[in-house]
Amino acid sequence: MDPTKLLDILGNENRRKIIQLLANRPCYVSEISSRLGVGPKAIISHLGLLEQAGLIECSVDEQRRKYFNIANNMRLEVSVSPYAYTVTLHDVPFDRENKEEDPVGEETPQGEEPSAFFLKLNGRLKELKKRQEELAQMQQQLQAEYTEAMNRCLDSIEEIARNPVECELLFELLKDETTLASLCYNLRLHPSIVNANLIDLTKRGFIEYGIKNNQYYWKIREIGVENE
Template sequence: MEPAKLLDILGNENRRKIIQLLANRPCYVSEISGRLGVGPKAIINHLSLLEQAGLIECSVDEQRRKYFNIANNMRLEVSVSPYAYTVSLQDISFEKGRKGGGQERKGSAESVPEVNGEIQGDAPAAAGKKEVPSRPEPLAVFLKLSGRLRELKTRHAELARMQQQLQADYTRLMDSCLDSIEGVAKNPVECEILFELLKNETTAAALCYNLRLHPSIINANLIDLAERGFIQYAIRNNQQYWKIREKGEEKV
């Protein structure tokens, strides 16, 4: 799904609340309607849209009642700064841990890795007797999994702090680059071209579209900047992609 489409879908408050409910456990239409205080007809319309988008799915229980649950695992990121606006969507593959009416989960004690390097359970069999593998102690298994979850939460918080710092550093560096551009550009068009290429390499046609300038003006300034050693191009898919020349690269 296109990230912009997903943003449109999640722009509705009731659809966001439905996602929040289903993130806790699968629900029936009547449950969602009661929790949100929204009529069943409107809830069905929201669910239909979310299902079409692949965000949720429905199943039928033994009483032939339809319930809904989260169908996908994804991460949507929006970054807004004075110099950039990006939206990215990543699908994250995983094995679903819920089935049926939302209560059965994978990962029974038998499938959990060893605790402290060995299987926990009853005392070893007496010498000379064949040892029978024992089941892990439920408490030890639970505590181990809980500890892993805390570690992941800590790492997630650290990653968020790193992303905040990176965005702050990016903004400060772009400020410095703009100051530098004003000192080397011959005219406002060169300033705009260099600024666009700082963000990403692109084609002359894209520069014409973004800057609303005639191709002859863009091409003349690109050639001049290239001759002075500021930019260069590479051929990909039979197109010229212009970029800022990296230090040490030869002029093309």
């Protein structure tokens, strides 16, 4: 699913509360309605959107009552910085049948007390939580370093660019390689102007192009080890 559409769906407070409830245990419509203080009709509408997005799924119990639960294991990330805005969605597969990488299996090992096994599982959870926190700190540090590097790149661009168009082109290409059409659209400039500046920057050794899917892609020139 498009991560930006998923972000729009989760922008509704009641839908976020539904997800929070279902993250604890499966619930019926009547339970969700009672807990949130929202009418069943509105809850059914919210559930429908969440189900279409693949976030939840429904099942029917022995009394033929429909209940809902979380359907997928995913990670939605939003990154906002002075030079970037990205929304990414990662599916996190969880295979209960494959426990080779999990030192603590799903069932209590034969001969081990359930209480001891429970404490071992708790230790595993704490270990994983600590690793998650370390990863989050590393991501924060990387974003800070990225922002600092971009600041220095922009200072350098002001020194090497001969006109404002070159400044904008180099900034766009710092973010990612792209096509002439995309550059024209983003900068709202005529292709002839953009192309002339691209050619000049190429001759001066700042950018280069490659061909993918029969299209020219422009990017900042990569310096090999032998040229450093």
